[in-house]
Amino acid sequence: MTLELRIVEKRVGAETHIHPTSVVMEDGSFNVLLGTTLAGKTTLMQLMAGIQKPTAGEIWFRGRNVTHVPVQKRNVSMVYQQFINYPNLSVFDNIASPLRVAGMDRKEIERRVGAAAELLRLAPMLQRRPSELSGGQQQRTAIARAVVKDSDLILLDEPLANLDYKLREELRDELPKLFAGRKAVVVYATTEPAEALLFGGNTATLHEGRITQFGGTAETYRNPHDLITAQVFSDPPINVTPVRKTATKLTVFGTVTWPAPKRLAKLPDGAYSLALRPHHVLPAGRAGAAGSFTGRVLVTEISGSESVIHVATPEGTWVSHSHGVHPFAIGAEARLHADLDHALFFDSTGARVM
Amino acid sequence: MRKTVNQKAWFLVLPVFLLVAFNALIPLMTVVNYSVQETFGDNVFTWAGVRWFEEVLRSDNFWNALQRQLLFTGLVLAIEIPLGLAIALTMPKKGFWVSVCLVLMSLPLLIPWNVVGAMWNIMALPEIGLLGKAINSLGINYNYTRQPVSAWFTLVLMDVWHWTSLVALLCYAGLVSIPDAYYQAAKVDGARRWAVFRYIQLPKLRHVLTIAVLLRFMDSFMIYTEPQVMTGGGPGSATTFLSIDLVKKGIGQFDLGPAAAMSIIYFLIILALSWLFYTLMMRNQEN
Numbered sequence: 001m002t003l004e005l006r007i008v009e010k011r012v013g014a015e016t017h018i019h020p021t022s023v024v025m026e027d028g029s030f031n032v033l034l035g036t037t038l039a040g041k042t043t044l045m046q047l048m049a050g051i052q053k054p055t056a057g058e059i060w061f062r063g064r065n066v067t068h069v070p071v072q073k074r075n076v077s078m079v080y081q082q083f084i085n086y087p088n089l090s091v092f093d094n095i096a097s098p099l100r101v102a103g104m105d106r107k108e109i110e111r112r113v114g115a116a117a118e119l120l121r122l123a124p125m126l127q128r129r130p131s132e133l134s135g136g137q138q139q140r141t142a143i144a145r146a147v148v149k150d151s152d153l154i155l156l157d158e159p160l161a162n163l164d165y166k167l168r169e170e171l172r173d174e175l176p177k178l179f180a181g182r183k184a185v186v187v188y189a190t191t192e193p194a195e196a197l198l199f200g201g202n203t204a205t206l207h208e209g210r211i212t213q214f215g216g217t218a219e220t221y222r223n224p225h226d227l228i229t230a231q232v233f234s235d236p237p238i239n240v241t242p243v244r245k246t247a248t249k250l251t252v253f254g255t256v257t258w259p260a261p262k263r264l265a266k267l268p269d270g271a272y273s274l275a276l277r278p279h280h281v282l283p284a285g286r287a288g289a290a291g292s293f294t295g296r297v298l299v300t301e302i303s304g305s306e307s308v309i310h311v312a313t314p315e316g317t318w319v320s321h322s323h324g325v326h327p328f329a330i331g332a333e334a335r336l337h338a339d340l341d342h343a344l345f346f347d348s349t350g351a352r353v354m
Numbered sequence: 355m356r357k358t359v360n361q362k363a364w365f366l367v368l369p370v371f372l373l374v375a376f377n378a379l380i381p382l383m384t385v386v387n388y389s390v391q392e393t394f395g396d397n398v399f400t401w402a403g404v405r406w407f408e409e410v411l412r413s414d415n416f417w418n419a420l421q422r423q424l425l426f427t428g429l430v431l432a433i434e435i436p437l438g439l440a441i442a443l444t445m446p447k448k449g450f451w452v453s454v455c456l457v458l459m460s461l462p463l464l465i466p467w468n469v470v471g472a473m474w475n476i477m478a479l480p481e482i483g484l485l486g487k488a489i490n491s492l493g494i495n496y497n498y499t500r501q502p503v504s505a506w507f508t509l510v511l512m513d514v515w516h517w518t519s520l521v522a523l524l525c526y527a528g529l530v531s532i533p534d535a536y537y538q539a540a541k542v543d544g545a546r547r548w549a550v551f552r553y554i555q556l557p558k559l560r561h562v563l564t565i566a567v568l569l570r571f572m573d574s575f576m577i578y579t580e581p582q583v584m585t586g587g588g589p590g591s592a593t594t595f596l597s598i599d600l601v602k603k604g605i606g607q608f609d610l611g612p613a614a615a616m617s618i619i620y621f622l623i624i625l626a627l628s629w630l631f632y633t634l635m636m637r638n639q640e641n
Contacts, residue, residue, distance in 0.1 A: 078538070084536055087557040
């Protein structure tokens with residue numbers, strides 16, 4: 001184990017930014033912090049780096065208590081959402097800056113900067129200034145600065161958020177390769193569930209200053225332990241409705257009754273929340289079948305080969321995300337099919353029961 | 355494809371054209387008119403060619419005033435720019451004291467120029483003024499109406515008091531606009547305070563500093579009111595700057611031709627030097 005937060009808490013005045021949190025991240029692992037804006041991703045990273053000090057709790061790194069060790073002495077590097085480079089230094093000098101601060105000799109600096117530039121395809125523009133580069137190249141420079149020294153901890157705070165779509169995809173492909181085979185603990189903050197799924201590794205879902213769940217990315221996605229985790233880790237947003245289970249029947253939206261799937265046999269009768277990801281709600285089905293319901297169409301977003309249909313139900317908007325083009329007139333009644341085999345059930349406290 | 359031409363658009367430009375015409379072009383052309391003609395009043399003009407220009411460029415008064423002007427502006431810039439920057443760097447970035455600082459800093463800028471002159475005039479009086487009396491009681495012989503050095507000292511001090519705030523406020527605005535992430539990144543790199551200033555703050559402030567230098571250069575090069583109220587250009591002609599010399603010529607002696615010629619030369623000097631400053635500071639940035 002290497003990076004360990006032990007009941008770390010951060011309060012600023014009367015506000016609690018990070019509730020007591022414990023988490024362990026291994027050497028060489030890629031860890032995604034997933035959460036909306038203000039969920040506490042940046043604060044958590046700054047605590048890990050030592051830019052902020054926790055109000056309570058301890059931070060351990062490779063068996064050493066580093067809670068009070070300032071960031072300069074921790075061998076950390078960080079990449080931000082904004083493209084942060086020294087404006088009047090060339091790309092070469094920018095990448096070299098952490099090595100120069102560390103007092104490395106010239107030959108070694110040149111070798112390392114060359115390698116980092118090669119890796120990030122910056123070799124042809126080493127003599128340029130950041131202002132002469134495109135946004136993507138500026139961010140590559142910042143990333144090169146982060147990887148050029150052998151940091152123990154590399155923090156990336158929404159590094160792709162300010163890039164346009166194409167460049168974002170390009171860098172998104174390259175980033176995991178860049179960190180593969182390194183000994184460092186890599187932490188990557190993002191607001192996008194899709195990004196977490198693409199990167200794999202581990203994911204911690206954050207909500208209002210708490211880590212709701214931490215584990216393998218695919219596992220966290222498929223097996224959320226509570227409703228909030230399921231909500232944070234779903235885009236488009238996961239569909240939720242109160243459901244009442246009585247013997248072999250499920251009543252949803254107040255009026256619609258479905259036969260309960262067999263796997264629910266052991267679930268005691270009572271009130272629950274049913275959550276279903278949009279790609280398990282498809283425009284199909286016939287009246288009376290299990291999982292079938294209707295709703296008034298609010299919006300349809302049709303992109304080439306996929307349809308996203310928003311319908312009004314008595315319990316708020318539900319979203320269906322399906323392959324193929326399914327045009328619906330706005331205001332029309334749409335019949336949708338909820339795939340109950342994939343439905344998640346939560347009790348009144350939000351804990352997963354099935 | 356044919357473009358539709360709408361001549362009515364000219365009417366929209368008319369107000370700004372009239373404004374510029376009346377407040378810049380017409381006065382300027384009047385000055386040009388005076389500078390190449392001889393007049394004894396009654397609107398009778400005779401052609402004088404470049405005679406007035408020659409006269410101005412041959413006069414010792416002009417060259418002496420220009421030298422004093424350059425020295426004054428040089429001193430003022432050399433003090434106010436670094437001092438303003440230093441003040442901006444030490445000002446708090448958030449909290450209660452921000453507004454206190456901002457109000458205090460803007461006070462000198464709100465005082466009318468002749469009042470600034472009058473204020474310092476009284477304050478620097480060697481017998482009863484707070485500043486004058488204090489300096490004299492230190493054993494330094496100080497009298498700004500008699501000694502050129504004292505007069506210069508007082509004028510420069512007054513200008514620094516009056517205008518450093520402007521530089522400080524400009525720099526402060528520039529500093530506040532640097533995203534926090536830059537400072538964090540520097541901290542992560544282990545950069546020292548000096549490196550943060552040299553590699554983050556200074557480059558990010560370059561535009562603001564260019565504006566500050568230009569504004570202070572132009573304003574101090576045209577300074578009139580304060581020295582006029584304070585010293586009237588004396589003792590002797592020790593603090594007779596270009597503008598004071600110009601007003602003496604134009605309104606005191608009613609030498610309209612030479613005064614007009616001098617105005618144009620004065621204007622061209624400011625234009626040339628401003629262009630020089632701007633180009634130098636901007637080129638620095640590109641390289």
